[in-house]
Amino acid sequence: MSGPVRVVVVGGGVGGLTTAALLARGGAHVTLLERHERVGGRAGTWEVDGFRFDTGPSWWFMPEVMEHTFALLGRRLSDELDLVPLDPAYRLFPEPGTEPAVEPFDVTADRDANAARFEALEPGAGDAMRRFVDEASDAYRVALDHFLYTTFERPDRALSADVLRRGGALARLLTQSLADKVAGTVQHPVLRQVLSYHAVFLGSSPYRVPALYSLMTHLDLAAGVSYPRGGVYRLVEALEKAAVEEGVDVRTGADVVAIDVEDAPRSLRHPRRTGRARGVHLADGTFVPADVVVSGAxxxxxxxxxxxxxxxxxxxxxxxxxxxxxxxxxxxxxxxGELPELRHHSLFFTRDWPANFEAILGTGRSTPADGLRVPDVASVYVSRTTATDPTAAPPGHENVFLLVPFPADASIGARPGELDAHADRFLDQVGAWAGVPDLRSRVVVRRVVGPADFARDLHAWRGTALGMEHTLRQSAMFRPGVSSRHVPNLLHVGGGTMPGVGVPMVLIGAELVAKRLLGETSARPLPAPLRPGYLAAALPRGLWSDVAADRG
Incomplete structure (x- = not known):
C-alpha cells in the first residue's frame, strides 16, 4: 500500500490536538475525530451575554512544558498567547473560626514577603518554607529531567548517576505521603494547607499522594503564576491552529463508538498481541480506516x-x-458589580481538611465505590479572571468560576435541581467567607456542571473531573502506559495515561506517543523543533517501523 501512514486520533482535547499536530508534522496523514461541535474536551469555554468562562483548567502550570510543545512544532508560545504574570498569585481564605484565627492573606510573587507571612503565623516557619520550596524546586527539576518524558519502556534509562545519588531522598519522597512531609515542616494548619493543596490538582488529597508531589509547590512559590489573556481556551485554539497548519483533518460532530480490531497472532516482538487496529466506527455508520489509532478519549x-x-x-x-x-x-x-474581595485566584480552606477529603475520597489509601458524600462545608477554588482580563465580562460585571471538589459519583447531578441546590449553598459559603454576603443575589447568568455531566458529556469514568488520581500505585511507571499491550498500533493520550492529569502532563503524554512510535526510550524531551517528516527516521524498535512493515 502506498501513500503516508494513516493515523486516526479519537478526541479533540488538549492531548488529542497535540498528538495530531506532532504526528502530522512527522509525515502521517492524520484525521482527528471529535464527538462535540467544538474541540477542547475538558478544556472548554462558555460564552453568554458578554461573559466568557473557561469551563475546565484555569490555572497555568509548568510554562516550560507549554513552551517546549510549541517549540517541537516550530512555533513560539509567545507568538500564540499573551501571558500575564499574576501578583498576587492567589488569596487564601481560611474558614471563619479557624484556631488560631487567621485573616485572609495573599500569596505573592515575592518570596521574602511569603516567608514573612509564614513567620508571622508560626515562628521558624519562614525558613522552613524556604527549605521546603528549595527541595520542591530540586524535585521538580529531577522529575522533568528524568521521569516525566519517559515511556518507561526502558526504566533503566531514567536511572542516571544524578538519580542514583538521590536514591535515598527519592525513596523517602515515594514512601511518605505529602501530608506527612508537610507535617514535618510546619505546624500551623493553614500553612500546611498552603504547602499541600496542590494534591487536589492531581485528583487526590495530600493524605494519598506521595511526597514527591511536593514538587508542585515550586510552581506557585518559586516559579510564579501566569494567565493567558483571553483564557486557557486560547491554548486550545492555538493547538487547533497548529494542527490544521500541519495538515490535520479536524472533524467535529464525529462520535467514535468502536475501535475496529482484527485478530493477529502473537510474536516474539509482541508476545501479548491479540489484534491489530484497522480504524474506527462512527455513530452514523461511517468507518474511518487507520494504520495507527490514538485514543484521547x-x-x-x-x-x-x-x-x-x-x-x-x-x-x-x-x-x-x-x-x-x-x-x-x-x-x-x-x-x-465589582468583587475586589476576590483575587484572580482564591482558595477557601475548611478547618477540618481530613474530614473534607474523607467525604469525597474515602479513608486512607482505599478507594471505595460508595459511602462517599458531598461535604456540608467544603474547600473551594474560585477564579475571577476579570481581575486580570476585563473583557471576560460586560462593563460593570465580573465573572466568577467555582470549583468544589466532589465525590466521583456519576449519579450526583442526575436529579433535577440537585446541582443548583449545591451551587446555591457554595456560592453562599464563598460570599460569607469573602465578605460578600449578597454574592448569590447578584448573579445574573449561571451554569452548573457536576459528575453526571462529566459522565455524559466526556464519558468520564464514574463522573471524575480530572482523571485517574495520582496515588503511588497510579503514578509514573505504575500508571497505564501510552501503548496497548494487546493491540500494538493502538496508543493512548490523556489524563488516564502516563504521565498524568492536567494540561502540562497531557502535553507531555502527546510527546510520549511520538516517542513510542519513534522507538525513542530516553528520559529526555525530543529535540525542538521536530524536522518535518521526522517519523521516517524511526528506529527499528519503533512502532512506526512495525506499521510501515504491516503496510507492505
Missing part, C-alpha cells in the same frame, strides 16, 4: 466501551482496584 471508556474485551488491557474487572480521584461541582456565575 477517557481511558476507562476506551478500554471498556470502544474495545472488545479480548483486546483490552484494562477490561471491566481491572478497574475495581483503581481510583478515579475527585470529581467536581463547577459553577460559572456572571455577577453584577
Amino acid at each position: 477517557d481511558r476507562h471508556h476506551t478500554e471498556t466501551a470502544l474495545l472488545d474485551a479480548r483486546h483490552a488491557d484494562l477490561p471491566d474487572a481491572a478497574w475495581g482496584a483503581r481510583g478515579p480521584g475527585i470529581s467536581a461541582l463547577l459553577v460559572m456565575a456572571g455577577v453584577r
